[in-house]
Amino acid sequence: MKGKADLILRFSRAQRAVHWLLTVSFFLLTLTGLVLLVPTLSGLGTGGISRLLHRIGAVAFLAVPVCYALFDGRGFKHLIYDSFHFDKDDLRWFAQMPRYVLGHAKNLPPQGRINAGEKLHHATLILMYLVICLSGLALWLGKDLVSASLFGWMLVAHDVAMFVMVLLTIGHLYFALVYGAVGAMVTGYVTRAYANMEHPKWLAQLDAAASRPARKEEQAS
Amino acid sequence: MTAQAILQDMSLCMECQGCRVACQMQNGLAPDQVYIRFRFHEQGSYPKVTHHIGRFTCLHCTEAACIKVCPTGAVYKGETALTHFDGAKCSGCGYCAEACPFQIPQVKADKALRCTGCEQLTENGKSPACVATCMAGALSFGSADEMLQKAEKRVAALKKQHPNAQVYSPAGVGGTHLIWVLRDSPTVYGLPTAPELPVSLGVWKDAVQPAGKLAMAGTLLLAGLGFVIARRNHLRETHEGGAKHEG
Numbered sequence: 001m002k003g004k005a006d007l008i009l010r011f012s013r014a015q016r017a018v019h020w021l022l023t024v025s026f027f028l029l030t031l032t033g034l035v036l037l038v039p040t041l042s043g044l045g046t047g048g049i050s051r052l053l054h055r056i057g058a059v060a061f062l063a064v065p066v067c068y069a070l071f072d073g074r075g076f077k078h079l080i081y082d083s084f085h086f087d088k089d090d091l092r093w094f095a096q097m098p099r100y101v102l103g104h105a106k107n108l109p110p111q112g113r114i115n116a117g118e119k120l121h122h123a124t125l126i127l128m129y130l131v132i133c134l135s136g137l138a139l140w141l142g143k144d145l146v147s148a149s150l151f152g153w154m155l156v157a158h159d160v161a162m163f164v165m166v167l168l169t170i171g172h173l174y175f176a177l178v179y180g181a182v183g184a185m186v187t188g189y190v191t192r193a194y195a196n197m198e199h200p201k202w203l204a205q206l207d208a209a210a211s212r213p214a215r216k217e218e219q220a221s
Numbered sequence: 222m223t224a225q226a227i228l229q230d231m232s233l234c235m236e237c238q239g240c241r242v243a244c245q246m247q248n249g250l251a252p253d254q255v256y257i258r259f260r261f262h263e264q265g266s267y268p269k270v271t272h273h274i275g276r277f278t279c280l281h282c283t284e285a286a287c288i289k290v291c292p293t294g295a296v297y298k299g300e301t302a303l304t305h306f307d308g309a310k311c312s313g314c315g316y317c318a319e320a321c322p323f324q325i326p327q328v329k330a331d332k333a334l335r336c337t338g339c340e341q342l343t344e345n346g347k348s349p350a351c352v353a354t355c356m357a358g359a360l361s362f363g364s365a366d367e368m369l370q371k372a373e374k375r376v377a378a379l380k381k382q383h384p385n386a387q388v389y390s391p392a393g394v395g396g397t398h399l400i401w402v403l404r405d406s407p408t409v410y411g412l413p414t415a416p417e418l419p420v421s422l423g424v425w426k427d428a429v430q431p432a433g434k435l436a437m438a439g440t441l442l443l444a445g446l447g448f449v450i451a452r453r454n455h456l457r458e459t460h461e462g463g464a465k466h467e468g
Binding site: 106173 | 286290292293294309310311312313314315316319320321322331419420421422424425429430432433434436437440441444447448450451452453454455458459
């Protein structure tokens with residue numbers, strides 16, 4: 001039996017909302033973008049409907065960091081800081097990553113709130129986000145400003161970033177499904193047993209914070 | 222069919238714009254839609270200045286940037302080596318307008334306005350509508366070799382009066398299948414002196430996209446196979462330890 005005490009808040013309400021905004025906009029952008037990539041789908045591009053949807057998706061996609069910063073500024077800062085800081089356990093974790101890929105989370109080097117793989121995922125995603133947004137804006141609004149050659153390089157950058165993001169997303173979905181993690185992004189909660197197995201350093205932090213009652217609300221970040 | 226070309230002799234053009242109208246009729250265009258545009262340019266310097274309106278339309282590049290970038294396959298090469306355009310396939314993205322080294326295509330109301338190379342006519346051995354209507358003999362149509370020889374002969378004659386006269390079919394785009402005879406240097410007409418197919422477009426279409434598609438398909442396949450093994454391992458591990466993910 002699981003009591004409320006067995007559950008730990010891993011994702012705040014704002015984090016979940018931002019995650020799903022990113023998901024919906026990313027898939028809308030990918031699907032409408034594929035129209036221009038796969039020749040058999042190109043018929044869907046005529047009439048400009050896929051372009052309109054792509055631009056609606058783009059606005060939502062651009063709004064993701066803004067919403068994150070507005071609704072959970074501290075969580076946003078933590079995530080960016082965390083994603084670019086790797087400690088020794090993280091490096092040792094990477095060495096044993098193939099085991100994690102094959103579904104073994106036990107006896108891996110201890111991890112914090114986000115594991116080394118998630119850090120790398122976030123870090124690459126953030127960089128690619130910047131590339132795809134800047135090149136996308138140039139393709140959308142900068143047509144008359146950039147030369148034919150630079151326009152071509154923007155297409156290159158946009159597609160490279162898109163491919164990297166799609167590959168990351170396939171990986172993300174893979175781990176989410178292997179480790180049954182989708183529920184946590186819906187409810188926000190994970191079990192204590194899970195946290196103990198996959199994120200022991202984070203659990204230790206939470207327990208230490210819990211012994212100082214005034215700072216309990218920091219759990220989520 | 223051997224490669225064909227249109228010869229456009231700017232020294233013979235009397236600037237009547239009849240070709241524009243014939244083109245509109247042939248392609249069923251509204252009066253404000255044109256595939257052939259006329260641009261003002263000046264020749265000479267004060268006090269001997271002449272004003273001209275020159276004809277500008279698709280140059281039918283051998284290595285065509287517009288074909289490279291078109292995501293829907295609306296622009297393509299015919300057997301004549303002319304560039305054709307299927308308006309029904311055009312999504313109006315404007316990539317061709319952006320990539321064209323000569324800035325020829327225009328996009329209006331979500332459709333590119335660009336020369337079709339009169340596919341129905343030229344693929345059946347006939348002249349395009351603009352050539353057929355030209356009264357001044359400034360336009361001709363025939364095999365690319367023949368048109369090039371004709372252009373060179375004409376330039377040789379023009380050189381006596383116009384030392385800068387030249388044939389314009391730039392090598393940077395693999396030569397063009399609209400061959401110009403110019404009385405003066407290309408810049409006078411607002412034409413680029415060394416246009417080329419941007420390297421970036423080749424990188425995009427021939428390297429990034431095929432490699433990316435391959436990586437995407439490969440990763441999906443591996444993830445599918447790996448999932449079956451990994452999911453089983455995970456369930457076994459959590460069953461032993463009693464840890465469950467979902468809250």
